[in-house]
Every structure is written in C-alpha cells, then in structure tokens.
Amino acid sequence: MTRAGSKATASSFSSTTKNDGSKKSSTSNKRTYQVDSSVATRANDSENQVPQEKSPSFYLIPQSLQSDEQQQKQQSSSSITIRHARSKIRKKLPFDTIDEENDEMTSHQPSHKEKFQYSPTSQLIFDSTKSPPGQKPRIILKIRLNPLKDNQEQTSPTKELANEITEALGTVKLANDIKSSENNKVVSSRIIPFTRNKRIQSAANVPLRKIHGTPLRGQFLHAPDIKINDDVDNNNEINSNQTSQQPLPALCVKKTLSTKQIENFIDGVINDDNDVSPLRRSKRCVKLTKYKTAMNFDSFIDQECEDGLEIRTTNDKGRGIFSTKKFYRGDYIVEYAGDLISYQQAKQRELTYGLNCRIGCYMYYFKHGEKVYCVDATEETNRLGRLINHSRKGCNCQAKVFVIKDQPRLILIASRDINVGEELLYDYGERRKDVVDSFPWLNG
Numbered sequence: 001m002t003r004a005g006s007k008a009t010a011s012s013f014s015s016t017t018k019n020d021g022s023k024k025s026s027t028s029n030k031r032t033y034q035v036d037s038s039v040a041t042r043a044n045d046s047e048n049q050v051p052q053e054k055s056p057s058f059y060l061i062p063q064s065l066q067s068d069e070q071q072q073k074q075q076s077s078s079s080i081t082i083r084h085a086r087s088k089i090r091k092k093l094p095f096d097t098i099d100e101e102n103d104e105m106t107s108h109q110p111s112h113k114e115k116f117q118y119s120p121t122s123q124l125i126f127d128s129t130k131s132p133p134g135q136k137p138r139i140i141l142k143i144r145l146n147p148l149k150d151n152q153e154q155t156s157p158t159k160e161l162a163n164e165i166t167e168a169l170g171t172v173k174l175a176n177d178i179k180s181s182e183n184n185k186v187v188s189s190r191i192i193p194f195t196r197n198k199r200i201q202s203a204a205n206v207p208l209r210k211i212h213g214t215p216l217r218g219q220f221l222h223a224p225d226i227k228i229n230d231d232v233d234n235n236n237e238i239n240s241n242q243t244s245q246q247p248l249p250a251l252c253v254k255k256t257l258s259t260k261q262i263e264n265f266i267d268g269v270i271n272d273d274n275d276v277s278p279l280r281r282s283k284r285c286v287k288l289t290k291y292k293t294a295m296n297f298d299s300f301i302d303q304e305c306e307d308g309l310e311i312r313t314t315n316d317k318g319r320g321i322f323s324t325k326k327f328y329r330g331d332y333i334v335e336y337a338g339d340l341i342s343y344q345q346a347k348q349r350e351l352t353y354g355l356n357c358r359i360g361c362y363m364y365y366f367k368h369g370e371k372v373y374c375v376d377a378t379e380e381t382n383r384l385g386r387l388i389n390h391s392r393k394g395c396n397c398q399a400k401v402f403v404i405k406d407q408p409r410l411i412l413i414a415s416r417d418i419n420v421g422e423e424l425l426y427d428y429g430e431r432r433k434d435v436v437d438s439f440p441w442l443n444g
C-alpha cells in the first residue's frame with residue numbers, strides 16, 4: 001500500500017456496472033405547469049388523525065400564471081403538464097382512483113380534485129382549487145392520512161411520496177426549505193423544477209438500517225435526503241409566501257475565501273514545522289464556498305452515510321474509494337471523518353506520526369471562522385472518506401465545511417456527475433513547490 005512519500009504513477013480503473021442515471025423530464029402539449037412549492041407534513045407519532053392542513057402538499061404552479069421573468073428563468077427547466085403528471089402518477093404509483101371531481105382546469109380558476117388511495121393508510125389528493133390567499137392558483141398534491149385501524153402500521157407517506165412522485169414525474173426535484181415544528185420535526189418542504197444536475201438525492205440510497213428508529217406516523221423520513229441546490233434561490237420568489245421558511249439550521253458556510261487566502265493563512269501558522277515531512281504538513285485546503293441557500297447534508301453526516309462507495313486497492317496509490325452508484329454534481333459523497341482537533345494539537349500529533357514513516361498523511365487542515373482546525377483521520381477506522389486519493393487535474397469531488405451543532409465538519413461532495421466505477425478523487429490543495437517536487441503525484 002502506498003502511503004505518504006510514495007511515488008505516484010498512473011492508475012486506471014473502470015467498471016461496466018449498470019449506470020442508474022436519473023429519469024429524463026417529459027412534457028406534453030397540454031397546459032404546462034412547473035412543479036414547484038411546498039410540502040407541509042406533520043410530526044406526531046401517537047395520534048391517528050392528522051389535521052388536514054398539516055398534511056404534506058406538493059404544489060404545481062401553472063406556468064401560464066408565472067411572470068414572464070419567472071417563465072424565462074424556468075425555460076431551461078423541465079416542465080410537465082398536470083394531466084401528464086397525473087397520468088404518469090396513475091401509471092407508476094400504486095394508486096387506485098377513489099374519487100374524481102371536475103377535471104376541467106382553467107388558467108385562473110383551476111378546479112380539479114382527484115383522490116387516490118395512496119397506501120392502505122393514506123390518500124393522495126390532487127387539489128387545484130386550493131390556493132393560499134393572495135397567491136396564484138396552484139395544484140396541490142396532498143397526502144391525507146386515514147385513521148389507523150388497530151395494529152395497522154403507518155407506512156411513511158411522505159417518504160414514499162417524495163421518492164415515488166419524484167420517480168413518477170421524473171421532472172421534479174424535491175428540494176426543501178425545511179422548517180422545524182415545535183417538537184423539532186419537519187413540517188414543510190418544496191418541490192422545484194428539475195433541471196440537469198438538480199435532483200433529489202434519493203432516500204433509496206440510504207439503507208433503512210441507517211434511519212434511526214421505526215418510521216412513525218407522519219414522520220418526515222425523507223428529510224435527510226432532500227437538499228437544496230444553489231439554484232433554489234431562483235424559486236424563492238414563488239415560494240416565499242407559502243410558509244414562513246427558515247434556513248436549515250444545520251448548515252452554514254459563511255465565508256468565501258480563495259484557496260490562496262486559505263493557503264496564506266495556513267502557511268502563516270504551519271511554517272514553523274520544520275521537523276516533519278513536508279507532505280505531512282500538507283495544507284489540504286477546503287475551498288469555502290458561499291452557498292446561496294443551505295444544503296441539507298446534516299442527516300447524511302449524522303447517519304454516517306457512505307452509500308455507493310467501496311474500497312479497492314489501486315496499482316499505485318494504495319487503497320482508493322470507488323463509486324458503486326451514480327453520483328450527480330452536488331451530491332453528498334462522504335464525510336472526511338476523523339478527530340476534529342485544533343491546530344496546536346495537530347502539530348503535536350504530526351511530530352509523533354513523523355517518527356513513523358509508514359504512517360500516511362491523513363491530516364486535513366482547514367480554516368473555519370478565525371481558527372485553523374485539523375481533521376485527523378490517521379487512525380484506521382472503517383470510515384471511507386479518509387481513503388479518498390488525490391488528483392489535481394482529474395478530481396471529481398470537492399471538500400466543503402459544514403457546521404453541525406457548532407462543530408465544523410468536512411464533507412466531500414461531487415463536483416461533477418460521477419459514473420459507477422469511477423475512483424473518487426479530490427484535490428488535496430497542496431501547492432508548495434518543495435512538497436510537490438518531493439511528491440510529484442500531487443501534480444497529477
């Protein structure tokens with residue numbers, strides 16, 4: 001196994017494993033609607049009856065009712081007709097239509113109600129008559145939970161809905177602007193138009209064992225897997241009055257610093273390390289990116305999600321991490337998990353590690369706020385983030401800092417679409433000439 005100090009040569013890996021790319025959008029020549037807006041769900045694990053107004057709802061905004069500007073913005077996005085969506089849902093989801101009212105829709109007074117048996121314990125309702133006061137008419141897809149009979153187990157309607165509606169429509173990305181209710185459960189979410197690279201990172205990727213506890217009635221299990229991409233801002237206008245939206249609490253990346261700035265900063269504090277291998281002092285820099293909107297990766301991190309990854313031994317880099325599923329740009333990949341320590345502690349540890357040339361470099365320095373931290377992943381664990389190798393020119397991941405419970409956490413997200421079988425690589429950010437000269441693979 002190649003460790004710090006080893007020479008780099010080329011490596012290649014490929015796989016012919018099936019690629020599970022997302023579905024393409026589709027349109028029809030009927031009236032066009034943009035799938036947009038809010039999902040409100042409830043969180044109550046004991047009662048059987050869910051108040052109607054708190055049931056999860058998906059809003060489809062007729063495109064013809066959007067302003068020209070909005071329409072222009074969304075022209076590149078996929079769009080669907082509501083009829084088309086309905087028929088797709090009918091075909092794809094295990095619904096039995098139980099009631100159908102006026103099927104006529106007009107632009108300004110849409111009036112349509114259609115109910116589907118969604119599961120033994122819930123119904124899905126298309127309701128275009130509901131429109132928040134002062135807002136443009138919307139089509140609402142609503143889940144209504146039926147009273148549970150004795151011993152009847154509530155399947156998680158929201159999770160199913162999110163998964164299956166996304167599947168069925170193919171054109172939507174379920175984004176969220178999740179708002180916590182008093183008891184800290186998720187109560188709202190949104191759908192925004194699907195465009196390339198903007199999609200839901202499906203809950204299907206998260207094995208059930210990683211979802212803690214038994215699914216409870218009304219629990220928004222899907223929340224961990226829904227994220228907002230940067231472009232969600234474009235849709236805020238549409239949604240802003242829908243619910244009192246709050247940013248996701250877990251994530252806040254506040255600063256935009258250039259790599260150079262971070263390098264300079266870290267240089268300033270680590271240049272006195274003369275007695276350890278230069279690579280060990282590698283200042284892998286996290287390019288802090290200002291997110292226009294928060295991304296909900298906290299649950300991936302909490303659940304230690306490492307789905308779609310496997311370790312393989314490479315020819316020249318020791319172990320590496322390879323994808324076993326398709327990742328899309330912006331997807332959460334894995335946490336660079338290890339001990340979060342201060343710069344001073346890291347320096348102490350480096351001195352110890354430096355004595356043993358067989359210990360590789362797994363120290364990841366980054367600046368957060370005014371402090372330099374280090375995630376030390378030197379200890380062998382079963383976490384995969386620590387095994388991701390470097391590539392400057394061919395990287396497909398990027399490190400990001402997220403703050404969870406006041407603690408900065410390092411995660412890697414896909415910087416482009418990644419196919420099954422690709423090695424995951426990110427740029428360690430080491431640019432110092434002496435170090436790069438000693439370890440030419442840093443240039444690769």
Ligand SMILES: C[S@@+](CC[C@H](N)C(=O)[O-])C[C@H]1O[C@@H](n2cnc3c(N)ncnc32)[C@H](O)[C@@H]1O
Pocket residue numbers: 001002003004005006007008009316317318319320360361362386387388389390391441442444
């Ligand atoms: C964080 S570890 C990555 C996992 C490591 N390959 C292992 O087997 O444990 C960093 C070490 O991997 C090796 N490495 C990473 N990227 C490399 C590359 N592009 N070429 C050669 N070696 C690399 C170096 O030895 C480096 O010190």
